[in-house]
Amino acid sequence: MVALVQLFVLLDATSLHMAVPSVMAALHLPADSLNLLFTGYDLAFAGLLLLGGHLADLVGRKRLLLIGLAGYAAAAAFGGLAPTAGALVCARVLQGAFAALLSPAVLALVAANFPDPKARGRAFGVYATIVAGGSTMGLFTGRWLIDTLDWRWCLFADVPLALIAVIGAATLVHDRPLRTRRRLDAPGLLLGSGGLLCLVYGFQQTGPRGWTDLLVLALLAVGAVLLLAFFLWQSRTPDALLPPYANQDPGRLGSFLTLFLTGAGTLALFPTLMTYLENVRGYSPIATTTALLPMVAAILIGATQVSARLLHRVPARNLIAPGLLLTACGLLLLTRLEPDSDYTAVVLPGMVLAGFGLGMALMPLYSLATAGIAAQDSGGGAAVTGTTDEAGAALGTAVFSSVLTAGIAARMAAAPGLPPSLAAAARSGHVISPQAAPPQLAETITTATVAGYTDALWWSAGLTLLAALATTLLIRPTTSTPPGLPGPPLPLHDPGSAH
Structure with missing residues (x-):
């Protein structure tokens, strides 16, 4: 459910x-x-x-x-x-x-x-599959609803x-009833929510304003300061969103950083494949969805049939790092995309490899990020995990948009025979659609667009490799708390007790 x-x-x-x-x-x-x-x-x-x-x-x-x-x-x-x-x-x-x-x-x-x-592995395998591949089904349902209704x-x-x-x-x-007398941590929520808002909005503004804009720099700086203050406050308040024992596990902190980098690194995968298949190769929306289904199947297999079956037998790091390396290999394979690349020779193996590795890595990452947290604190652990995902996706969106725009604009500005108005638009960072250019330049625009997307995939592969490095350095081969066991619980406060 x-x-x-x-x-x-x-x-x-x-x-x-x-x-x-x-x-x-x-x-x-x-x-x-x-x-x-x-x-x-x-x-x-x-x-x-x-x-x-x-x-x-x-x-x-x-x-x-x-x-x-x-x-x-x-x-x-x-x-x-x-x-x-x-x-x-x-x-x-x-x-x-x-x-x-x-x-x-x-x-x-x-x-x-x-x-x-074992049950935890299966549950997180299903959860990771939905998080990573559920959006693909939205393509199909959305198009069907629009076409039929x-x-x-x-x-x-x-x-x-x-x-x-x-x-x-x-x-x-x-759901077991909660027995806690913690109060709402209003200062912590203001600091944490304010910091995340500043970061997300700052990353969103890098597209129209650029990374060196004063407002963007101010938003990112204020966001970082507020989040630092949030973590300092969490270590002191008795009503912390995530209690101190949960923040003292280096494996959990390593999983948060890895999730952040993985979210940033893999964000380009889905829009790149969608745009390439639909706008470059001319697939219909339904055909595009069908072409992406093998990636969803690969995510499902990696998460539920590999990691879910092995997590209770091998350390989480031994699943996360190889999964991220496979994801990076799939992204690197997709950097070979050309306007006329064959689907079965380039697109299919690249997205299947990336999907399989992503499913293999995300399942133990989510499990490790929430492992060892007592039931009465699980909401806070889930919120911090989700916040990490959201911040990583915001960074990935900013990097993807900036690299894509710059790559397309640079190639279009250097294209011979480009009208002065379009050349000026390209130099200013605007992406030129084929409909806005003379017909004889349509091939040039298509080539520049594909090259821009492959530039973004190179950055995605680099961020994913950085996530694999973070896994190797920060997540120990064995964890102090097995994935399925609750960590040190907070005292259960009885409303009628003197304590």
């Missing part, structure tokens, strides 16, 4: 991306509002993620899951009925806020309710799915 919740949130996000042209036409959506449609969701999600994890520990994981589902469905219905662009943006912000409640509750339930090593059904479809999830969670998900 929690896997279903995680999946339909990913389906919603991807399917709405597919509906962008229809949304723009129906609501006369300008470009600025289009950016807000997704930026608002991302910022609401990032800003409330730590709060969601903290509330999961204070009010209960199952209760928060039900609240989040009801709110997400209501926001989706509001968005589907939205008469204006402003109303749709507000609905997306609300969806981001309730997704921030759902995400840590989902991961906390998996971490707390599967203590047996209307773009609004990309949002309306969340309502029956949420209803099924609520019924299932209420009847099938069991």
Whole structure:
């Protein structure tokens, strides 16, 4: 049931991306509002993620899951009925806020309710598969809904799915009652959420403003300072989001850094393959989805049939590092893409290798990041894990966009016969679409576009190799706490006790 919740949130996000042209036409959506449609969701999600994890520990994981589902469905219905662009943006912000409640509750339930090593391996294998490959299904469902019904059904479809999830969670998900007298850590939430917001928004602004812009540098600096203050505060307050014992495990800290770098490094994989197959090779949206399914199958096999079966037998590092190396090899193979590359010779082996390695690495990473955390603290552990993922994805988006834009612009600026207006646009960093150039330059633009994407893949491979290095240096061959066992619990406070 929690896997279903995680999946339909990913389906919603991807399917709405597919509906962008229809949304723009129906609501006369300008470009600025289009950016807000997704930026608002991302910022609401990032800003409330730590709060969601903290509330999961204070009010209960199952209760928060039900609240989040009801709110997400209501926001989706509001968005589907939205008469204006402003109303749709507000609905997306609300969806981001309730997704921030759902995400840590989902991961906390998996971490707390599967203590047996074998069962834990299977559970995290399914979870990692959905996180890494669930978006691909959104391509198919989004296109089907748009072609057969209307773009609004990309949002309306969340309502029956949420209803099924609520019924299932209420009847099938069991959660032990929490016995804690911790209070809301308001200062910690302000520091942590503020820092993450500054980082995410700063990374988002690197695209239009550049990395050297004063506002971007200020946002990144303030974000780093606030996050540093957050971790210092967490080591002193009795109501910490993540108790001190959880931060003293070097394996957990190593897994956080590895997750951050992995999220940044692998972000380019999905948009590169999508753009190449659909815009360069001319695949239809359904054909593109079908062509990407082998990658999802490879993720599933790596996570559930390899790592899930071996995690309780071998150290996590011996699965994470080889998985990341395989992912980097797949990314490097995809850097050989040309406008006329054969799917079975280049695309298929590259994405299968990258998908298999990613599934193999993510499963033990999520398990290690949440291992040894007592049940009453699992929400905080899930929130910090999700925050690490979100920050890594934001960095990956910034690097991917910057490298892609610079690579395409440099090649277009140097292209012979380019009209002065297009050459000036290329030098200023704008990506030129084939429709905006003379027909005789279409091949040049296509070649430059593919080269820009391969430049981004080189950076992705480098970041993934850096994640493998972090694994080797920071995650010990053996961990002090086996993956399935709870760590040192906090004292259980009885409301009637003198303590």
